Amino acid sequence: MEQRHLGRTGLRVSRIGLGTLTWGRDTGEEAAAEQLKTFWEAGGTLVDTADVYGGGESEYLLGRLVGSLVPRRDLVIATKAGSVPDPDRRFNGSRGHLLSALDDSLDRLGTDHVDLWQVHAFDPETPLDETLQALDLAVASGRARYAGVSNFSGWQLAKAATWQLAAPGVRTRLASTQMEYSLLQRGVEREVLPAALDLGVGLLPSSPLGRGVLTAKYREGTPADSRGASASLAAFVEPYLDEAAGRIVDAVVTAAQGLAVTPLQVALAWVRDRPGVAAPIVGARTSAQLAAALSVEALSLPEEIRRALDDVSAPVHRYPDQDWSTL
Numbered sequence: 001m002e003q004r005h006l007g008r009t010g011l012r013v014s015r016i017g018l019g020t021l022t023w024g025r026d027t028g029e030e031a032a033a034e035q036l037k038t039f040w041e042a043g044g045t046l047v048d049t050a051d052v053y054g055g056g057e058s059e060y061l062l063g064r065l066v067g068s069l070v071p072r073r074d075l076v077i078a079t080k081a082g083s084v085p086d087p088d089r090r091f092n093g094s095r096g097h098l099l100s101a102l103d104d105s106l107d108r109l110g111t112d113h114v115d116l117w118q119v120h121a122f123d124p125e126t127p128l129d130e131t132l133q134a135l136d137l138a139v140a141s142g143r144a145r146y147a148g149v150s151n152f153s154g155w156q157l158a159k160a161a162t163w164q165l166a167a168p169g170v171r172t173r174l175a176s177t178q179m180e181y182s183l184l185q186r187g188v189e190r191e192v193l194p195a196a197l198d199l200g201v202g203l204l205p206s207s208p209l210g211r212g213v214l215t216a217k218y219r220e221g222t223p224a225d226s227r228g229a230s231a232s233l234a235a236f237v238e239p240y241l242d243e244a245a246g247r248i249v250d251a252v253v254t255a256a257q258g259l260a261v262t263p264l265q266v267a268l269a270w271v272r273d274r275p276g277v278a279a280p281i282v283g284a285r286t287s288a289q290l291a292a293a294l295s296v297e298a299l300s301l302p303e304e305i306r307r308a309l310d311d312v313s314a315p316v317h318r319y320p321d322q323d324w325s326t327l
Contacts, residue, residue: 001043001297006278008200009175011115011146013076015272016294017046017204019283024057027285032061033069034287040070042294048178048204048281050080050120051105063110078116078204079105080150080178082123082131093123093131102138117144118178121151128156132163132171139172148176148201154191161199176202176278182271183248183313184210184240190321193276202278205271209282209293213240214267216253225285251312255305268296270309 003012018039023032036047049058059079066072081101084092092098102117117138119131135147149160157177164171177196179188181203188203196203209215212227218241227233249263256263271280284290301309 001045001294003045004278005202006116006146007173007175007196007202009146009173009202011076011175013046013279014044015279016044016268016296017048017078017279017281018044018290019206019281020047020049020058020062021053021283022058022285023049024054024061029061029064031286033065035284035290036062036065036070038287038290039294040074042291042297044294045074046076046078046279046281048078050083051101051108052080052083052085052120056104056108059105059108063108066110072111076115077109077111078118078148079109079114080118080120081105082120089125091121091123093119093121093126093128093134095130095134095137098131098134099137102134102143106143113143113145115145116148116175117146118148118150118176119152122149122153122156128160129163132160135164135174136170136172146175147172148174148178148204150178152177152179152192154195157192157201158195158199161195161201165199174199174201176204178204178206178281180207181205181274181277181280182208182210183214183252183267183309184245186313186315189315190317197276203276204278205280208271208280209264209267210240210245211237213237213245214249214252214263216249216256216263219246219249219253248309248313251309255301255309259299259302259305261299262292264292265296265299266301266305266309268293269299269301270306272296273300273306 001014004015006013049062081098082091082093138144161174164174181188217223227237252263252266256266282293
């Protein structure tokens with residue numbers, strides 16, 4: 001699998017990443033092992049988790065598999081901290097919480113460092129410089145090799161990245177931002193992606209298949225074994241089952257038929273090759289599903305198909321997202 005630099009750093013990652021959101025919750029150890037082996041054998045390196053996935057079980061499961069199944073040196077392990085199970089405060093970006101969470105993550109992962117440590121979300125109740133200082137301390141101590149953020153808006157990302165760049169050699173440059181991005185969700189193109197491109201921050205798209213909808217499996221109803229049929233995830237899928245999304249899925253299916261490939265491959269190739277994208281993060285229920293996603297490595301969309309998909313999924317950009325002089 002092709003390797004790409006993560007932002008304007010020396011860290012190289014596979015251009016498809018493996019997501020572990022369901023590990024330890026819906027995905028058991030045997031299925032997780034099959035996925036990790038399939039991913040590694042395909043040349044994949046970037047494995048993404050978080051301290052809250054499965055209540056910590058995702059990290060624990062990944063830690064059990066690394067070393068015994070796949071060499072630690074062959075993986076780029078990325079995790080996140082900052083989300084908390086508190087109804088009154090969803091995110092805690094304080095220095096104390098983040099550094100404590102990192103130590104707990106390292107214990108569960110069974111390693112002395114993570115390759116990429118990400119702040120899971122912006123915390124408006126904590127000064128941003130305090131949150132970012134935790135990243136600096138983690139990298140300076142060797143517990144994290146690189147640092148990034150997740151779910152930051154455009155101004156939040158720009159402020160954080162600029163603050164870090166203001167003291168080169170002292171503060172840790174942001175390597176990445178992880179955001180939802182797909183043909184069904186192009187909101188990051190308004191301000192997040194332009195900021196990332198300008199500041200040299202690599203984009204790691206989550207839900208690159210539109211929460212599974214872009215595989216076209218919901219065109220004739222909701223499969224019984226799908227996320228849309230799950231009591232815990234149905235609400236996650238439902239926003240992408242409207243008429244507008246249906247038109248985009250139809251276009252993806254048409255493109256797939258013309259190229260003799262699958263809708264999954266078309267949708268994933270589109271987001272993988274967008275400007276600024278380092279590696280879409282793909283989650284799967286089974287190793288067979290993951291292998292189907294990894295088969296996109298050989299596909300590059302023809303320019304006319306890419307333009308057609310751009311057009312059918314184009315988000316509405318008006319003031320102030322668009323240059324006012326053109327309105």
